Amino acid sequence: MINKQISIPIYVQIEQLLVSEIENGKYQRGDAIPSERELSESLEVSRMTVRQAINNLVSKGKLYREKGKGTFVSEQTLSYALKGLVSFTEDMKRRGLVPSTKLISFEKMNHVPDPIINKLMLSKNEAVYCLYRVRYADKEPMAVERAYLPVKLFSNLSEDSAQGSLYEFVRNEFKETIHRATQQIEAGLSTELESQHLGVQQNSPILIVKRTTYLSSGNPFEYVETVFRGEKYSFLVDVFRD
């Protein structure tokens, strides 16, 4: 069961053990797992080590504790499709749709508006690329988006790669990884330009997502405003309580 010689920490081994026993059905949803003292005796480790393992699984939502009663397996049905930070391309694929993109304009902006400077944490006089793109799902227009990308990070971005997934580009060309994003979601009515590109009547309902995405260092690498067709698109998100 537990190997104290190898370099994998004991509490990690206990986590893996418990997870596998949940997954193979030994402990079912709602069941109590053995008490901390029982586990510490049967695995021949200290109770605090068992607690460390259980604490991690509790914060992952796999187990929950009840004081005086025991520790139990959560009801989780967390469907993976809902979770996490995904690009438009990934999002559509998860929904079983085929994404495509039409690049409307691709320009280098030398005079960047202040709000963009702030969101991208740029210094004055830094340039950005500005992409205006229509995004399709199964060849139907789904969204239009305006993306702002710092030139210093995307110096080797071509018009060609601007047709595809920016996240793909970052994965391939950057040394750092994508870490998190803050998103502001609003509802509104479509403008004339948006309506044309989306193939809807003017003043149709639209969902506006304004997103700043950050690398693992904490530096932002894109600010994107996406306008989705309101009748076609809904935004899914999982949130957790502290």
Added chain:
Amino acid sequence: MINKQISIPIYVQIEQLLVSEIENGKYQRGDAIPSERELSESLEVSRMTVRQAINNLVSKGKLYREKGKGTFVSEQTLSYALKGLVSFTEDMKRRGLVPSTKLISFEKMNHVPDPIINKLMLSKNEAVYCLYRVRYADKEPMAVERAYLPVKLFSNLSEDSAQGSLYEFVRNEFKETIHRATQQIEAGLSTELESQHLGVQQNSPILIVKRTTYLSSGNPFEYVETVFRGEKYSFLVDVFRD
């Protein structure tokens, strides 16, 4: 500083101490806080107790550790106010607005529509309370919502408590804690009824949030559809890459 007599756990007191010293600027973003051993000596507690406090702040994102170097204050102290699962009441308070509620109707449904049964994981013939409420911010209508609550969980819900925050009610009356929610966010146009309650013209832009909220056991305790005024409200969410 630390009071070992009172019933607040020492590690919670240490958390509060560190947070307040971050907020009053004693430790700035990127600064190292004192080492675990220093804190354990100066506060006259065990190092493990200090670690418990720091661990909690790390998992809240307020601090981060670097092995061999120290523990540091995270960059994102401000935007964390945006994060997490919050009730309408909490949400408005964070935005600096005063929330209030008008209860339009409060009824017990014995025949529950199938979609609601599924979302709340009910068995057939289980009843739910159905609340229809208008939510105000600074006395201006901000949203209307329809909440579905299993009677078996909310048996002691009164019309009076239905006027206030449901999350508050759960905190006070339930033994379990609120853990997570899945939310579906859509854009649309207001119906006649919604327009009346929100004080807007019909076919105004609205933001629709459909939320199922779960307890730490994984059992859902509410399904709520909230219709926000599109010009007044925007939804903020942080997402992370796996």
Added chain:
DNA sequence: TAGGTATAGTTGTCTATACCAGTATATATA
């Protein structure tokens, strides 16, 4: 029978200690 109580079990909190594994820095050595 209804209600209180003892008891044994659970998780929660806290201590004191030990050693490991990275990191930075001063010091000694080539």
Added chain:
DNA sequence: TATATATACTGGTATAGACAACTATACCTA
């Protein structure tokens, strides 16, 4: 001067033990 090396820090892992707070159950008593 450049490069090892010692050493003194840091957080990471793990132990053994103690008592508190809460829960369920069996048992006793009015």
